[in-house]
Each structure stands twice: as structure tokens, then as C-alpha cells.
Amino acid sequence: MILPNEVEERLLSIEQEYVARERLKKFNLVPKRKILLYGPPGCGKTLSAERIAWNLGLPLLKVRFDSLLSSYFGESASNLRMVFDYCKREPVVLLLDECDFIAKSRITTQDVGEVPRIVNMLLTLLDEYDAPGLVLATTNLKVSLDEALFRRFDDVIEMPMPGKSERKRLLEMTLSAIPVSPDVDMDQISNQLDGYSAANIVLIAQRAAKIGVLAGCKKVCNEHFVKALEESSKF
DSSP, X not given: OXXXXXXXXXXXXXXXXXXXXXXXXHTTOOOOOEEEEEOSTTSSHHHHHHHHHHHHTOOEEEEEHHHHOOSSTTHHHHHHXXXXXXXXXXXXXXXXXXXXXXXXXXXXOOOOSHHHHHHHHHHHHHHHOOOSSEEEEEESOGGGSOHHHHTXXXXXXXXXXXXXXXXXXXXXXXXXXXXXOTTXXXXXXXXXTTTOOHHHHHHHHHHHHHHHHHTTOSSBOHHHHHHHHHHOOOO
């Protein structure tokens, strides 16, 4: 995973604080435990949660809000509480994926059904959170989140679209095990990929490699990238 240095440092800080939580406690300091990651699709939000869980040696518990919603009155909020109760017993990284699915409804609708109810429950559970692990929530658009929910997090990290240097590194990393022809100008291709997500850049590089292999070529050439770009679409 290729991230801007600032984002990498902030994720590393979360990991370091968790590892040093007992030392911090001696000085009445509390590590960051509730993190919000926001940014466009395909820019590494879910991968970052997986990376934190892996580095800390914790299981990753992924929850999608659409799977929690129930047509039965009060059951959705109860399902969410059961998830948080489990996290009190077991140290895990709880990933609340696509948090905006319900959070934005609090300000865009006057519905009195299950969605507003589960949002209110989430606010309460985040306030009460005192589990041995971490909570990470992801959203595609920060502006879609309820301000009340936004304030519950200890840190809010933007996962931006990759810059030129990140785009070039993504290309090189994806093709690191594949011979690349000298006619491939990675800088030029990186410029052409401005506005593409990290996930899409990886897919384009993989597609270029597949085109070359299927054509019987021993190296990935510029023409393979041209074809891959023609087939691609921006997020």
C-alpha cells in the first residue's frame, strides 16, 4: 500500500500509541482509539484498517451497516450493541465500513424508523467505548457525516487521491515482478493517471501486464499501457 508520508505517519502514530498504551496510562494519557478515515473510494481506507490490525496482531471485525439494518422495530440498534459488547470482551479492530450509509441520514431525513435509531445508538456506543481494541470508521465523503458523529472520533484522517509520486510508486510496485520495456515512461503515465484512485491505478497496471502476456510479449510495453488506459474509467 502506497500512502502520502503524512498519512503514513499518522497511521504509524496510532499503532505506536496502542502498543505503548500501558506506559501512556501511567501518565494519565489515553491513546487514540476511535479513528475516522475519509476520502474517495479506492484510496486505501479499508486497507489501512487491515494494515493496522495486522501490525498490532489484532483480529479485524468488519461491520457493514446495511447488514445490521432490520425491519423489526429496535432490532438494528440491538444488533449494533451486540457488536460493541463483543468488542469489550475481545481486543479487536472494529471496522465500521461505509459509515456514511447511515450517518448522513440523520441530517437528510426526518424518518423515525430504524436508520435514525441506529445512528443514535452509534453515538451512544462511541461515547461509552472503553474496549481493549480500536474502532475505525470509513466514509467516502466527510461532509456527509453528522457533526455529532464526527466529534466522537479521536482522530480524523483524510485518505486523498494519490499524488504523482504515489502514482509512480504504485505502478512500479505493481509491476515489480514483471519486465518492463524501456519505452515505458513511468513519469508520463503517472501524469496521465492524475485523478485516478490507487485501486484503479493498480488495476490499470495489472491490465497492461495481462495484455502484454496474452500478446506473447516478454516485456510490458507502452502500447499495452495505451490499451489499458483506453479500457479504464475514472472513479
